[in-house]
Amino acid sequence: MELIDPFTWTWDINVLQRYFTPADIDLILTIPLSRSATSDQQIWHFNKRGFFTTNSAYYVAKDLALGLVLAPKPPVDPLRVVWNKVWSAKVPRKVALHAWRIMGNILPTRIGLSTKGYNGELGCVFCNHPHEDSLHLFVNCPYAKEVWNRAGIPMLGAASTTIQEWFTGVVNRFTKEELCKILMLIWGIWKSRNSQVWEQQGRHASETCFLTLGWYEEFKKHTASSLVRQARSIRWKAPNPGKVKINVDGAYQVASRRGGVGCVIRASDGSFVAGQARPYTLLTSPFHAELLALRDGLFLAQTL
Template sequence: MGWVNTHTRELFDGYYSLDITYELLLGGYYPTGINANSNYVARDLAALGLILSPQPPTDPLKVVWKTIWSAKVPGKVALNAWRIAANILPTRRNLSLKGYDGDTGCVLCSHDPEDSLHLFINCPYASDIWSKAGLQWSVNGAASMHECLLATLPRLNKEEVNKTLMLRWGIWKNRNSQVWEQKSKHASETFLITLGWYEDVKRSNASPVVRCRQGVKLVKPRAGQFKMNCDGAYIPSTRRGGVGCVSRNSEGEFLAGASRPHALLTSPFHAELLALKEGLRLAMTLQYTEITFESDCALLVQAFQQEDQDLSTMCLLIYKHASGES
């Protein structure tokens, strides 16, 4: 058996004990007819493969990666969630590990240190947002964000996962605004704006509805009533625009009009909304008691007619202007 010992040591020495190797090679697995002139020792290839090429270890965060990349959220939101899970987000704690010697306290509450677990879970600012969203995190003394993600993400349904990733992106964006611009939104504002954007994303990802364009016949108001036609214009390249409104009586005769330029508009819908607001101002100035407002913006009409709670950007604009903000 000297040749077996020699070739066995050549193949396995430094990796497996000689006793285990003998058990593998001499347990009935080596080919018959092998002789001293053979320059190798072999056994059943499948069994040997399990020894030389063991199964790779299972990634404990596999379920987290799958949850993140299957979420129906914008790419930058999913990427931000991945950076949080991989612990490579440039929080002050992580920066200190790479040589940063400045303040390591939380930008939003001064807690030291600012790491992902604190910023997105334990920080009072984040806790306020999660409370408003109806998502309470019971981390049970988790020592890291990895432990927190493994304990929470698998229990959430798809809608809750989407909102969680969106709100974490909103928290991170607000934190960066505070760092670089010294501007920080209230938790309520961050919550509304972020989920408003999420509602817009869901609408844009929904199956398009085919609509047939039909001619619209203008209907005159009843005798003694008035009609206010409102319209807005928007230039995307400059984010500027203008609004106008015209008042007519039941005979279609022109009574009054108003127009106004606007800067820093966000969308065509924003321009249409400001046009309606201008029409309301004119109607109040003329002291109309019975008046019908008319707009060619179907989204604006639908937004005012719906009864369900809506957190989209469009309805946030309506709430903003209805409260008297400019």
């Protein structure tokens, strides 16, 4: 209670600055305060109900003995930005999965297979380069370069030493739409490679480019029409007679940590009862914004 201004019922910045670091203050300010002046109470973090029990204490002691409770957090994945952009790309799931396999060095190229016991031909099926790995197949091979040229995409790669390094550069340089095309063309190159290996059916680079981007356009049309059908199928469902329904939503912007929430209350016949919207700062996640939206919706109902 000493950290809260009793008149404005907000966090007391002056007191916080006296006892906490700026980083801790930033986190404290994201904690919403209750509207009721309830007293502080102790909560046992290791029990779902917040109560201390000898049973939960036993497991905490055991984890301490094993070094689990105080163990350092796992390191942040340096490729997190790459993963996020690949998985959020609006391409077929198998295309995104294909990119994930490339980044994880588990794509069965001939060099990749050689680490698993394969002792056959190691050369590239397109240009007879002595080693077919992902970096050569998708970046340095003349066939791949021709695909990128036909697609009008100036590719990176001259200085890349690993496929991960190349992929990171691609993600940081190109727009979302361009990244989608690149992911599709990588998939198209792999499909053409497999046709050559397993079916002895070669495709010219221009054909691979044309067929792959054509498939991408068809995928976008199908996705857009599916979204329209889905939007048309979503309808507001009225509550029981004599009841009201509160609908809420929250938005969050990662870069600024700002966001906003809105809520609307409607009667069983669909008529508008009340609504409100407000901005928020110092949010931590989309989930945080959604929770504040729920809380504000309940507060509005309580006020009415």
